[in-house]
Amino acid sequence: MAGKPQVSLALVGPAGCGKTTALARLCSELGAFPAEEHKQCQDLAWELGRPSHRHGWMLDRLPCEREEGTTVTPTLQTFKSQSCVYSAFDTPGREDFVSNFLSITSLADAAVLMVSAASGEWEMAVESGRARELALDCFTMGIKHVLVWVTKMDDFTVQFDQARFEEIKKAVTAYLKDVGYKQKDPVPVVPIAGLSGENLASKSAEMSWYAGHSAIESLDALGSMNRPAEKPLRLPVLKVHDQPKAGTVVVGRIETGSIRIGIKVIFSPSGLVSEVRSIYKAGEPVSDAREGDIVSIGLGSGDESEQLRPSDIRRGMVISGSTDPAADAETFLAQVVVLNHPGVIRAGYCPAIAVHTAQVPCEFEELLSKVDRKTGKDSETNPASAKSGDVVTVKMRPRALVCVETFSAYPPLGRFAIRDHGRTVGVGVIKEVTKRPVPKPRSHNQYFDPSDDT
Numbered sequence: 001m002a003g004k005p006q007v008s009l010a011l012v013g014p015a016g017c018g019k020t021t022a023l024a025r026l027c028s029e030l031g032a033f034p035a036e037e038h039k040q041c042q043d044l045a046w047e048l049g050r051p052s053h054r055h056g057w058m059l060d061r062l063p064c065e066r067e068e069g070t071t072v073t074p075t076l077q078t079f080k081s082q083s084c085v086y087s088a089f090d091t092p093g094r095e096d097f098v099s100n101f102l103s104i105t106s107l108a109d110a111a112v113l114m115v116s117a118a119s120g121e122w123e124m125a126v127e128s129g130r131a132r133e134l135a136l137d138c139f140t141m142g143i144k145h146v147l148v149w150v151t152k153m154d155d156f157t158v159q160f161d162q163a164r165f166e167e168i169k170k171a172v173t174a175y176l177k178d179v180g181y182k183q184k185d186p187v188p189v190v191p192i193a194g195l196s197g198e199n200l201a202s203k204s205a206e207m208s209w210y211a212g213h214s215a216i217e218s219l220d221a222l223g224s225m226n227r228p229a230e231k232p233l234r235l236p237v238l239k240v241h242d243q244p245k246a247g248t249v250v251v252g253r254i255e256t257g258s259i260r261i262g263i264k265v266i267f268s269p270s271g272l273v274s275e276v277r278s279i280y281k282a283g284e285p286v287s288d289a290r291e292g293d294i295v296s297i298g299l300g301s302g303d304e305s306e307q308l309r310p311s312d313i314r315r316g317m318v319i320s321g322s323t324d325p326a327a328d329a330e331t332f333l334a335q336v337v338v339l340n341h342p343g344v345i346r347a348g349y350c351p352a353i354a355v356h357t358a359q360v361p362c363e364f365e366e367l368l369s370k371v372d373r374k375t376g377k378d379s380e381t382n383p384a385s386a387k388s389g390d391v392v393t394v395k396m397r398p399r400a401l402v403c404v405e406t407f408s409a410y411p412p413l414g415r416f417a418i419r420d421h422g423r424t425v426g427v428g429v430i431k432e433v434t435k436r437p438v439p440k441p442r443s444h445n446q447y448f449d450p451s452d453d454t
């Protein structure tokens with residue numbers, strides 16, 4: 001790791017826009033793939049008559065992904081530039097895999113929003129509203145840094161045309177501003193061709209009209225991420241699996257705080273405790289890790305009776321330590337912006353919310369007030385309903401156990417997307433949380449401990 005800063009990235013974009021191809025080609029040029037494995041993959045792609053997937057198949061490994069040429073499960077791939085180590089998630093573009101997509105974006109420091117310049121593909125991303133929706137999802141999931149790669153510049157309908165690039169750049173920049181990215185510096189927009197590798201790891205001669213950064217330079221220009229000052233530990237679980245040597249292993253991003261080998265951690269919901277036995281960061285063993293790091297943690301103290309099983313843990317649980325341990329929310333107050341909702345929302349409405357890596361049903365128990373978007377002040381108390389465009393303060397009651405926090409204390413755990421009918425119909429920021437009591441710590445074999453009075 002040699003002390004290089006680590007940055008986690010999510011590649012997001014409409015289905016088929018070229019995310020997997022571009023990421024795989026970039027990794028190949030930066031020497032991130034094991035040579036022998038990559039050669040076998042290329043040989044297979046040539047043999048099966050799918051040479052354009054010779055790099056992409058290093059990331060799309062499932063048989064169904066290779067058959068259909070589409071990503072289903074997000075893949076984590078590490079690569080290094082001169083100055084940074086990147087952990088990049090290639091996300092599925094298809095809307096039916098949106099829960100995979102949202103839990104990934106909640107882990108990233110930065111998002112690369114990819115769009116295709118090919119004729120018809122860009123128009124489709126605009127007309128379906130997908131390009132804008134993806135920008136909004138990134139903002140909602142708390143990603144502060146976004147950059148845009150416009151790919152397929154080599155397509156025969158584009159032929160590296162500057163005017164086409166400028167048209168797309170203008171529209172995407174406007175979307176990003178519209179959904180909330182209002183920083184002073186303009187969002188970097190880079191023209192690339194993932195398939196032929198133009199402008200990825202080095203500048204392209206085909207686009208001499210372009211004076212900006214190459215794709216890798218645009219990432220390096222993000223610099224090291226500004227992470228919050230030391231706070232208590234919060235680590236939402238993304239994945240859990242069983243490993244022959246390490247035992248039960250959880251994967252996730254440390255949103256706040258730090259961990260080190262030997263500390264006790266508590267899982268919320270559940271109250272189960274365990275000890276951190278090993279930590280892996282970008283595939284290498286480390287003794288500690290801090291905010292922003294994506295880690296795999298081996299659990300257990302060596303005492304078999306205290307060993308947690310993978311079935312004890314699930315995605316969406318939050319790991320915390322003994323300082324300010326995480327608790328589940330009984331109810332919470334949120335400021336909700338209603339977007340793209342086809343009807344009206346009343347008390348009793350119960351959509352799903354996506355918050356950090358969790359997705360849970362959550363009831364709008366009481367609409368407390370409507371907020372004037374211009375002044376930020378309440379314009380109506382106890383409104384009967386809310387429609388698209390309205391901002392409302394709502395008392396919300398999760399219908400499944402979930403740990404959330406106020407946005408001011410733990411921003412990544414205090415922001416959520418409202419999902420209904422397969423779409424994002426609103427976004428919310430958590431202002432206050434009424435918590436359930438922190439469960440009494442226990443290891444899994446104490447589930448039915450008669451002395452447990454909770």
Ligand SMILES: Nc1nc2c(ncn2[C@@H]2O[C@H](COP(=O)(O)OP(=O)(O)OP(=O)(O)O)[C@@H](O)[C@H]2O)c(=O)[nH]1
Pocket residue numbers: 013014015016017018019020021022052053056069070071072091092093094151152153154155156192193194195196
């Ligand atoms: N001409 C051209 N074709 C490309 C380029 N990048 C990708 N493609 C083609 O576009 C198709 C989709 O590419 P993928 O990389 O699988 O797209 P994706 O965004 O990962 O798709 P999902 O995983 O389904 O969201 C494939 O047939 C690629 O060969 C490019 O830069 N130029």
Ligand SMILES: [Mg+2]
Pocket residue numbers: 019020021070071090091092093
């Ligand atoms: Mg893909």
